[in-house]
Amino acid sequence: MAQYRFTAFEKTGETLFDETWEFDNDDVAKKEGQRQIEEKGVTEKTHRLVNNAGKLILFHV
Numbered sequence: 001m002a003q004y005r006f007t008a009f010e011k012t013g014e015t016l017f018d019e020t021w022e023f024d025n026d027d028v029a030k031k032e033g034q035r036q037i038e039e040k041g042v043t044e045k046t047h048r049l050v051n052n053a054g055k056l057i058l059f060h061v
Contacts, residue, residue, distance in 0.1 A: 004029050004057065008040070008047035016042060021049075029057050 001022040008017040017040065023029035033049045037058070049058040 002029075003052050004033065004049055005052075006033065006036075006047070006049045008037075008042040008045050010045065016045060017047075026051060026055070026057055033058050 001024060004021045004023055006017060006019045006021055007015065009015055021029070021033065021036065023032055029049060029051065037043055037047060037049075043060070046061050047058070048056060048060075050056055
């Protein structure tokens with residue numbers, strides 16, 4: 001399992017979420033990460049999911 005960092009922000013810059021998630025690989029992270037983002041209700045908020053090497057997996061402004 002690899003670690004991924006998820007962050008979500010308000011337009012004001014306020015941090016809504018700053019969490020570490022674990023997934024098997026980048027493909028799973030993209031699918032499952034999107035599902036978790038929808039569950040948290042921040043689909044339309046600025047957010048990003050990056051792997052432990054800093055590669056951007058998901059991003060929304």
